[in-house]
Amino acid sequence: MGAYILKRLAQTFVVLWGVSLVTFILMNVVPGDPVLLMLERRARPEDVARVRHEMGLDKPRAVQYFEFVAKAVRLDLGRSYFTKEPVTTALTRRFGVTVRLASLAYAIALLLGISMGVAAALKRGSAFDSLITGGAALGISAPVFWVAILLQIVFGLRLAWFPISGIRSPGSFVLPAAALGIRYIASISRVTRTSMLEVISQDYIRTARAKGLAEKTVILKHALKNALIPIITLAGTELGNLLAGSMLTEWVFAIPGMGKQMVDSILMRDLPMLQGTVLYVAVIFVMSNLVVDISYAFIDPRIRYSHGD
Amino acid sequence: MDTLAVQGVPSLLSVRNLRVSFNMKRGAVRAVDDVSFEVSRGETLGIVGESGCGKSVTALSIMRLIAEPGRIEGGQIRYGGVNLLDLSMREMRGIRGNKIAMIFQEPMTSLNPVLTIGSQISEALRLHEGLGRREALDRAVEMLSVVNIPMPEKRAREYPHQLSGGMRQRVMIAMALCCKPDVLICDEPTTALDVTIQAQIISLIEDLKVRTGAAVIMITHDLGVISEIADKVIVMYAGKIIEEGGKTDVLTNPLHPYTEGLLNAVPRIDRDSDELSVIPGMVPNLAFLPEGCRFRPRCRYAREICRSAPVKASGFGGIAPRGVSCWKFQPAWGGEADV
Ligand SMILES: Nc1ncnc2c1ncn2[C@@H]1O[C@H](COP(=O)(O)OP(=O)(O)O)[C@@H](O)[C@H]1O
Numbered sequence: 041m042g043a044y045i046l047k048r049l050a051q052t053f054v055v056l057w058g059v060s061l062v063t064f065i066l067m068n069v070v071p072g073d074p075v076l077l078m079l080e081r082r083a084r085p086e087d088v089a090r091v092r093h094e095m096g097l098d099k100p101r102a103v104q105y106f107e108f109v110a111k112a113v114r115l116d117l118g119r120s121y122f123t124k125e126p127v128t129t130a131l132t133r134r135f136g137v138t139v140r141l142a143s144l145a146y147a148i149a150l151l152l153g154i155s156m157g158v159a160a161a162l163k164r165g166s167a168f169d170s171l172i173t174g175g176a177a178l179g180i181s182a183p184v185f186w187v188a189i190l191l192q193i194v195f196g197l198r199l200a201w202f203p204i205s206g207i208r209s210p211g212s213f214v215l216p217a218a219a220l221g222i223r224y225i226a227s228i229s230r231v232t233r234t235s236m237l238e239v240i241s242q243d244y245i246r247t248a249r250a251k252g253l254a255e256k257t258v259i260l261k262h263a264l265k266n267a268l269i270p271i272i273t274l275a276g277t278e279l280g281n282l283l284a285g286s287m288l289t290e291w292v293f294a295i296p297g298m299g300k301q302m303v304d305s306i307l308m309r310d311l312p313m314l315q316g317t318v319l320y321v322a323v324i325f326v327m328s329n330l331v332v333d334i335s336y337a338f339i340d341p342r343i344r345y346s347h348g349d
Numbered sequence: 350m351d352t353l354a355v356q357g358v359p360s361l362l363s364v365r366n367l368r369v370s371f372n373m374k375r376g377a378v379r380a381v382d383d384v385s386f387e388v389s390r391g392e393t394l395g396i397v398g399e400s401g402c403g404k405s406v407t408a409l410s411i412m413r414l415i416a417e418p419g420r421i422e423g424g425q426i427r428y429g430g431v432n433l434l435d436l437s438m439r440e441m442r443g444i445r446g447n448k449i450a451m452i453f454q455e456p457m458t459s460l461n462p463v464l465t466i467g468s469q470i471s472e473a474l475r476l477h478e479g480l481g482r483r484e485a486l487d488r489a490v491e492m493l494s495v496v497n498i499p500m501p502e503k504r505a506r507e508y509p510h511q512l513s514g515g516m517r518q519r520v521m522i523a524m525a526l527c528c529k530p531d532v533l534i535c536d537e538p539t540t541a542l543d544v545t546i547q548a549q550i551i552s553l554i555e556d557l558k559v560r561t562g563a564a565v566i567m568i569t570h571d572l573g574v575i576s577e578i579a580d581k582v583i584v585m586y587a588g589k590i591i592e593e594g595g596k597t598d599v600l601t602n603p604l605h606p607y608t609e610g611l612l613n614a615v616p617r618i619d620r621d622s623d624e625l626s627v628i629p630g631m632v633p634n635l636a637f638l639p640e641g642c643r644f645r646p647r648c649r650y651a652r653e654i655c656r657s658a659p660v661k662a663s664g665f666g667g668i669a670p671r672g673v674s675c676w677k678f679q680p681a682w683g684g685e686a687d688v
């Protein structure tokens with residue numbers, strides 16, 4: 041177990057290093073000179089040279105890269121061209137908002153997705169099953185922004201139950217989280233149903249029943265724990281999509297999170313901010329995969345023991 | 350077909366006229382058709398037949414573990430003065446794993462991969478005997494040593510994938526026996542194992558049967574297992590019992606041509622190996638049964654009369670009541686029945 045986690049940690053470091061390299065290269069091939077963007081259009085050449093020197097942009101690329109990494113590990117991602125605020129501070133503030141939105145959506149999706157999937161599997165072939173399966177097909181194909189706008193119109197404008205923009209009250213998170221979560225409720229319930237159907241036909245489920253266990257124990261203890269393995273895989277890979285989806289949702293609902301930050305910094309060509317955001321998102325993505333892999337090991341002893349121990 | 354009546358001893362479990370069918374797309378198939386037998390305490394009943402003859406379905410019916418699209422259509426399963434088919438699901442769960450326990454064919458897949466051996470055994474103890482977590486685990490460890498698993502404390506903490514097939518089958522036996530069941534049903538417990546391991550498992554079951562006095566139903570397609578462990582035997586073919594009797598009687602003097610064929614297919618040291626013969630043909634698809642005797646298309650004695658359903662003939666002496674469903678033993682066949 042320990043060896044497995046160490047191995048995954050080492051892999052994660054390699055990936056993070058790759059991420060930093062790719063981010064750096066991307067920022068250097070973006071068209072437009074950042075110094076010219078920062079200064080007045082009619083800046084004097086000597087001012088341009090001075091700022092370029094101050095920003096370290098006249099050093100060789102390799103040196104720039106190592107300085108970038110050295111600063112990044114100390115959580116120094118530079119300052120915004122425009123607000124002059126340290127990128128890390130801005131990102132941390134905005135990240136908090138995104139985390140609140142994404143985790144609410146994620147929690148709803150896991151809770152509803154798994155319970156609906158289990159119920160559908162147990163009532164296979166029933167009208168309820170068709171409803172869930174049909175609903176899931178619909179939910180997966182519906183684009184996030186379309187769902188978001190629909191929710192805004194129905195619950196925000198018509199019924200006026202929840203605010204449609206900003207984050208002034210906790211209620212502000214309801215519609216965005218729903219818009220973001222629906223897709224994952226759908227995909228998680230679908231995978232849960234399939235996985236559950238496969239697991240309940242396994243021999244060990246028959247063994248559990250042959251012991252005289254109540255159906256509830258058979259399902260929740262013997263079946264669900266096995267069925268969770270593909271669900272975790274999905275939930276893990278969807279975490280990245282969830283972040284992407286939250287960018288769109290934040291944009292539609294005018295929520296000041298990472299997503300809005302990224303779109304804003306692209307529009308304003310705020311390179312340090314954009315670079316920081318990309319790096320931040322990539323790190324979160326990699327870390328969430330690490331967490332997923334480690335949680336496998338906790339659920340599935342075959343993984344836990346097959347890597348040393 | 351009427352029931353085997355064991356002389357004197359009241360039977361512990363008796364199955365009467367059991368009928369089980371599966372609703373398939375092309376219509377229902379009857380996998381178990383009018384099957385009756387009984388077992389008494391300390392007795393081992395062997396059920397033999399080729400694959401697909403309805404042995405597992407019979408066993409699962411006793412546990413009432415037949416799932417969709419299967420359905421128990423009729424008959425009785427009498428245990429402890431009641432018909433198990435009349436019990437509620439809740440009452441039935443009180444019987445399963447407690448009074449009647451079962452061991453399955455596939456030890457590799459019959460244990461839950463994500464739960465420890467110890468917790469899988471102690472589960473039944475906590476449920477049926479109301480033991481606490483600790484006590485149940487201690488008893489589970491004890492059971493592991495009863496089934497001769499070395500280092501039981503360590504094994505109890507391990508997961509199924511860390512054990513060999515033979516070890517897993519021992520775990521299954523420990524699990525089945527932990528609540529001291531009256532009836533132990535073994536569905537081909539050694540089929541998936543190596544020959545040397547097979548012998549160990551069979552003698553373990555025999556040993557535990559003697560110790561606990563449980564009745565054992567041993568399902569197998571291996572007549573070697575039957576000769577080792579059974580007291581009496583029923584032979585199934587395409588969902589029906591075609592022959593029954595005491596072990597020695599059936600093995601040394603098979604009446605039904607199918608039983609005869611099965612015995613000829615067993616390699617024996619006292620016979621030339623080239624005499625070994627398999628029965629030609631296959632068990633018929635239950636959806637397309639031949640008319641009359643179900644074995645007729647494969648039977649070398651088949652005659653015109655076999656196109657109508659055979660009647661059971663009984664008597665023949667022997668320890669346990671003997672019966673055979675074959676026209677050869679009916680007066681209509683002519684004088685030379687005992688060929
Ligand atoms: N789950 C099932 N679905 C459909 N038919 C089944 C099912 N299980 C058993 N059967 C039918 O019952 C017959 C007997 O099966 P089984 O009792 O498993 O045979 P065996 O004697 O090899 O244990 C099979 O040939 C098949 O036609």
Ligand SMILES: [Mg+2]
Nearest residue numbers: 404405536537
């Ligand atoms: Mg079978």
